[in-house]
Amino acid sequence: MAKVGRIKLGSQGLEVSQQGLGCMGMSAFYGPPKADEDMIKLIHHAIDTGVTFLDTSDIYGPHTNEILLSKALKGDQIREKVELATKFGINMVDGNREIRGDPAYVRSACEASLKRLDIDCIDLYYQHRIDTRVPIELTIGELKKLVEEGKIKYIGLSEASSSTIRRAHAVHPITAIQLEWSLWTRDVEEDIIPTCRELGIGIVAYSPLGRGFFSSGPKIVDSFDPQDFRKYLPRFEGENLEHNKKMFDRVNEIATRKGCTPGQLALAWVHHQGNDVCPIPGTTKIANFNENIGALSVKLTREEMTELEEIVSADAVKGERYASVMANVSWKNSETPPLSA
Known part of the structure; x- marks a missing residue:
């Protein structure tokens, strides 16, 4: 199995494994929750590797994913071995999601996550989605107090605009930005990635496998559980899927030539974006986890990177990231649809 190295995430001192583990799908959004004992085995395998x-995040479940992590981190000084990231900012009210970034909510959400995780300090605490009703300076100001109190070590933002990142960073250094970045989601390269690099902020790429598309190809839709929200994503529907299949086939051709899987190739492409980038592919199976780790052994030349990027150019992917129904009125106080990751 490939050796997993370490990288510095951002310029504030946080060091993490060069590939992370997204835990969302263990508890939410990608079908029914998986058995705790199986997921704990997977988490322990990941740490051992x-x-x-x-x-994780407080909205995954909601709450159940944090509780799962608390169980997995019990005993044998496991907690000291990991860098644990969680998030706040998406609140459930009567079955509807609302975005909140007001200071009182920031503090109460942090206290609740600490209790569920059964820890004294969160390593990296993200604002999951940006509350446009609350000046980001107020939100970060409260997070800064939590840092000073020792309840969190580092501050992150998820799905934030470039201007929001700059304003937040002026209040307290931002360690990491979490965003969707993969072969079929590349709009962040225009503005947000350069902003992060200018400010010395680390980049955490969620859904680096295109929500499983580059691991399984178009046939993935046949295995979606009725509770899997990907069933409603435009990229997995009808003509869009047929179009995207052609793109996958070309990526698969390169993978075959390289002697790796298309998923490993897609993940390797993200790894090759720089040593300030940490992809966090999620999985619920040890075999898939091992395949993802294999991406670290896939070396791409500049020519191969260019070839891949030509295949997945801006107009090559059909379908929006989220369905229009996911941007309804209850989510209007967010910079982006507050669903998953």
């Missing part, structure tokens, strides 16, 4: 950067 050197993947120590674990990603």
Whole structure:
């Protein structure tokens, strides 16, 4: 199995494994929750392999994914071996999601996550989605107090605009930005990635496998559970899927030539974006986890990177990231649809 190295995430001192583990799908959004004992085995396997950067959120479940992580981190000084990231900012009210970034909510959400995780300090605490009703300076100001109190070590933002990142960073250094970045989601390269690099902020790429598309190809839709929200994503529907299949076939051709899987190739492409980038592919199976780790052994030349990027150019992917129904009125106070990751 490939050796998992370490990288510095941002310029504030946080060091993480060069590949992380997204834990969302263990408890939410991708079908029914998986058995705790199986997921704990997977998490322990990841840590033993050197993947120590674990990603969760209070909305995953909601709450149940944090509780799962608390169980997995019990005993044998496991907690000291990991870098644990969680998030706040998406609140459930009467079955509807609302975005909140007001200071009182920031503090109460942090206290609740600490209790569920059964820890004294969160390594990396993200604002999951940006509340446009609350000046980001107020939100970060409260997070800064939580840092000073020792309840969190580092501050992150998820799905934030470039201007929001700059304003937040002026209040307290932002360690990491979490965003969707993969072969079929590349709009962040225009503005947000350069902003992060200018400010010395680390980049955490969620859904680096295109929500499983580059692992399984178009046939993935046949295995979607009725509770899997990907069933409603435009990229997995009808003509869009047929179009995207052609793109997958070309990526698969390169993977075959390289002697790796298309998923490993797609993940390797993200790894090759720089040593300030940590992808956090999620999985619920040890075999898939091992395949993802294999991406670290896939070396791409500049020519191969260019070839891949030509295949997945801006107009090559059909379908929006989220369905229009996911941007309804209850989510209007967010910079982006507050669904998953």
